[in-house]
Amino acid sequence: GDSVTQMEGPVTLSEEAFLTINCTYTATGYPSLFWYVQYPGEGLQLLLKATKADDKGSNKGFEATYRKETTSFHLEKGSVQVSDSAVYFCALSGGATNKLIFGTGTLLAVQP
Amino acid sequence: NAGVTQTPKFRVLKTGQSMTLLCAQDMNHEYMYWYRQDPGMGLRLIHYSVGEGTTAKGEVPDGYNVSRLKKQNFLLGLESAAPSQTSVYFCASSYSTEKSPLHFGNGTRLTVT
Numbered sequence A: 001g002d003s004v005t006q007m008e009g010p011v012t013l014s015e016e017a018f019l020t021i022n023c024t025y026t027a028t029g030y031p032s033l034f035w036y037v038q039y040p041g042e043g044l045q046l047l048l049k050a051t052k053a054d055d056k057g058s059n060k061g062f063e064a065t066y067r068k069e070t071t072s073f074h075l076e077k078g079s080v081q082v083s084d085s086a087v088y089f090c091a092l093s094g095g096a097t098n099k100l101i102f103g104t105g106t107l108l109a110v111q112p
Numbered sequence B: 001n002a003g004v005t006q007t008p009k010f011r012v013l014k015t016g017q018s019m020t021l022l023c024a025q026d027m028n029h030e031y032m033y034w035y036r037q038d039p040g041m042g043l044r045l046i047h048y049s050v051g052e053g054t055t056a057k058g059e060v061p062d063g064y065n066v067s068r069l070k071k072q073n074f075l076l077g078l079e080s081a082a083p084s085q086t087s088v089y090f091c092a093s094s095y096s097t098e099k100s101p102l103h104f105g106n107g108t109r110l111t112v113t
Helices: none
Strands: A003-006 A011-014 A019-021 A023-026 A032-038 A044-050 A056-059 A062-065 A075-077 A086-093 A106-111 B004-007 B010-013 B019-025 B031-038 B042-049 B065-067 B073-078 B087-094 B108-112
Touching: A003 A086, A011 A019, A019 A106, A023 A032, A023 A086, A032 A062, A044 A062, B004 B087, B019 B031, B019 B087, B019 B108, B031 B073, B042 B065, B042 B073, B073 B087
Parallel strands: A011 A106, B010 B108
Antiparallel strands: A003 A023, A019 A075, A032 A044, A032 A086, A044 A056, A056 A062, A062 A075, A086 A106, B004 B019, B019 B073, B031 B042, B031 B087, B065 B073, B087 B108
């Protein structure tokens, strides 16, 4: 069945460091891919999305490119801030089922 | 501009008690969902609804029931709570599925003792 695998956390970085959170997926058909972010005490919010191969989603300095050849959707940011500290979830939809399937989440902690 | 509102925010139940979690959305979305979030397991879909009067089972439906009598509301019921249902519960809604983003509430933290 469809699944999403993302890197284990926590990821601890200093402010202004480069961020990569890896995400790979298994799915039939042509799924859409998403990154959601969850700040402490809140629900998830959509960060960015890509709906077809080679699309790049971007928002708030974060980017991710839909790579069909490597079945990946890695999240990157060139210079993280303390305010980026949160849990990041990779997700897909539109594969074998029409429901959104989440990875287990990666906690990012950015230190000043 | 409320979005998705969940009540209550926190609840403690004893084993065997029942309760209902309420989710309300003001975006006229057709689709609504209930997820539970547990450490190391991400979000797992409990039940969902594709429109008023419809419900369907998700990945982990056992021990829960739902109702969607009005388009804007989606209720999650626990008839006989168990400690395994201790979790954070999130409601979400979307205009449609697949490419539409989900809008989440802020969650309900439930503890069953």
